[in-house]
Amino acid sequence: MTTAARTDYEAVIGVEVHIQLKTKSKMFCGCNREYFDTEPNTHVCAVCLGMPGMLPVINEQAVTYTLLAGLALGCEIPRHSKFDRKNYPYPDLMKGYQISQYDQPFCVGGSLTIEVDGRQQVVHLERIHLEEDTARLLHRDDGAETYSLLDVNRSGSPLMELVTKPDMHSGVEAAAFLRKLRQTMRYLGIADADMEKGGMRADANVSIRPRGQVELGRKVEVKNMNSFRAVQRAIEFEIERQSRLADAGERIKQETRGYVDATGETVSQRSKEEANDYRYFPEPDLPPMVIEPETIEAVRARLPELPDARRARFEREYGLTPDEARTLTESHATAETYEAAVRLAGAPLARPVALWFIGEVARRLNTLGHADAELSDTRVTPAHIAELTRLVADGAVTGSTAKDILDAAFETGEMPAAIVDARGLRVVRDEGAVEAVVKAAIEANPKAVTDYRAGKQAAVGFLVGQVMREMKGRADATSVADIVRRLLDVSA
Numbered sequence: 469m470t471t472a473a474r475t476d477y478e479a480v481i482g483v484e485v486h487i488q489l490k491t492k493s494k495m496f497c498g499c500n501r502e503y504f505d506t507e508p509n510t511h512v513c514a515v516c517l518g519m520p521g522m523l524p525v526i527n528e529q530a531v532t533y534t535l536l537a538g539l540a541l542g543c544e545i546p547r548h549s550k551f552d553r554k555n556y557p558y559p560d561l562m563k564g565y566q567i568s569q570y571d572q573p574f575c576v577g578g579s580l581t582i583e584v585d586g587r588q589q590v591v592h593l594e595r596i597h598l599e600e601d602t603a604r605l606l607h608r609d610d611g612a613e614t615y616s617l618l619d620v621n622r623s624g625s626p627l628m629e630l631v632t633k634p635d636m637h638s639g640v641e642a643a644a645f646l647r648k649l650r651q652t653m654r655y656l657g658i659a660d661a662d663m664e665k666g667g668m669r670a671d672a673n674v675s676i677r678p679r680g681q682v683e684l685g686r687k688v689e690v691k692n693m694n695s696f697r698a699v700q701r702a703i704e705f706e707i708e709r710q711s712r713l714a715d716a717g718e719r720i721k722q723e724t725r726g727y728v729d730a731t732g733e734t735v736s737q738r739s740k741e742e743a744n745d746y747r748y749f750p751e752p753d754l755p756p757m758v759i760e761p762e763t764i765e766a767v768r769a770r771l772p773e774l775p776d777a778r779r780a781r782f783e784r785e786y787g788l789t790p791d792e793a794r795t796l797t798e799s800h801a802t803a804e805t806y807e808a809a810v811r812l813a814g815a816p817l818a819r820p821v822a823l824w825f826i827g828e829v830a831r832r833l834n835t836l837g838h839a840d841a842e843l844s845d846t847r848v849t850p851a852h853i854a855e856l857t858r859l860v861a862d863g864a865v866t867g868s869t870a871k872d873i874l875d876a877a878f879e880t881g882e883m884p885a886a887i888v889d890a891r892g893l894r895v896v897r898d899e900g901a902v903e904a905v906v907k908a909a910i911e912a913n914p915k916a917v918t919d920y921r922a923g924k925q926a927a928v929g930f931l932v933g934q935v936m937r938e939m940k941g942r943a944d945a946t947s948v949a950d951i952v953r954r955l956l957d958v959s960a
């Protein structure tokens with residue numbers, strides 16, 4: 469590909485993210501919010517079905533969660549906020565309007581620092597507001613006709629919408645932002661933010677401009693991305709498409725485009741001219757909100773340690789390398805189970821425990837076949853890892869035996885010490901017992917003895933192997949080698 473003739477464009481990207489909050493009940497009614505894997509239309513009431521005359525009641529937990537997110541991301545929490553009606557007709561919108569927040573959201577400003585290629589970058593936020601989710605339309609085609617079914621379980625679930633400033637410049641950065649956002653939501657415990665399950669839905673505003681130009685280009689909104697990878701690919705495609713149009717002297721249309729996963733392309737959905745006029749107005753059925761400073765401080769007191777802080781503390785407190793600390797804090801669940809194991813094993817073993825988690829444990833979790841497998845999905849607990857680390861540190865078992873013990877623990881859930889006792893895996897400390905096995909090996913292998921006398925050091929390794937096999941690994945290979953040499957030298 470020749471690039472010499474092309475203008476150097478800079479892409480400018482902002483994202484709008486909808487995140488489902490893990491509250492007990494829905495946003496404006498008492499219905500159970502859990503709806504995955506449940507029968508359609510079983511978590512509904514007159515309010516979330518949109519019956520006329522029904523009055524909404526604000527879910528305090530959803531407001532608290534939004535404030536938690538805002539404080540974690542350094543937003544300002546204005547004293548006054550309110551809900552508004554956003555009007556648009558669509559079959560999945562039960563009332564014909566969505567209760568959302570227009571000009572007085574709960575959170576304003578703020579930022580999230582991401583890391584791309586080892587370089588830190590601040591992505592500023594415009595705002596975070598709270599609204600309600602829609603019902604779900606299920607499109608069917610039974611061959612004879614196509615039709616749509618409506619599942620109202622999701623209707624009225626709390627949805628937090630976060631809008632960034634156009635601070636990103638590539639698909640990689642946008643994906644990194646969303647990953648960090650998901651991580652932060654999980655640390656806060658307010659959302660699972662799973663893109664594949666629709667728990668986090670991101671739209672991207674993408675425009676390009678000749679590098680050096682201040683004025684922004686015409687922006688295209690890209691929707692329909694169901695994974696981090698899809699976000700990255702959709703944006704990359706869009707930058708390429710717009711650059712090609714601009715190079716050809718064509719006008720970039722301001723429009724909404726949908727990402728098609730199968731082809732990796734975006735296709736036009738609707739143009740600016742067809743955009744909705746939402747006719748926002750203050751929700752008459754809900755009072756304006758006043759968030760007192762005491763409320764903000766009470767929520768702030770609930771903020772947990774966030775990913776960056778925890779990573780720094782792991783390095784400092786447990787002597788981990790930056791990479792090790794990053795790996796262990798990537799998932800909140802892993803960070804928790806790791807620290808639980810450290811508490812049981814004792815701080816001096818913090819690093820050996822870390823190495824188990826990063827190496828052998830991660831390897832076994834990967835074989836479980838789903839991307840986010842955690843220790844809690846298995847029969848192994850932090851106590852298993854702590855005990856195993858201790859057994860190795862005390863010299864009770866060798867490193868290679870320990871891996872077999874871990875396999876057995878994953879299989880049966882038995883504790884490592886019990887496995888060691890049941891299978892007789894303890895390292896034989898009795899020098900005499902080891903010597904007896906070495907002697908037998910020397911007698912059984914006269915050729916190795918001849919080789920050794922001829923100066924072939926490989927003979928030592930061979931004999932050590934014989935002894936280790938005979939003892940089923942329950943000996944320390946270094947001391948076995950010492951004994952082999954000593955006995956060979958004596959017999960010489």
Ligand code: ZN
Pocket residue numbers: 494497498499511512513514515516517624
């Ligand atoms: Zn309801």
Ligand code: MN
Pocket residue numbers: 486599629
């Ligand atoms: Mn929205």
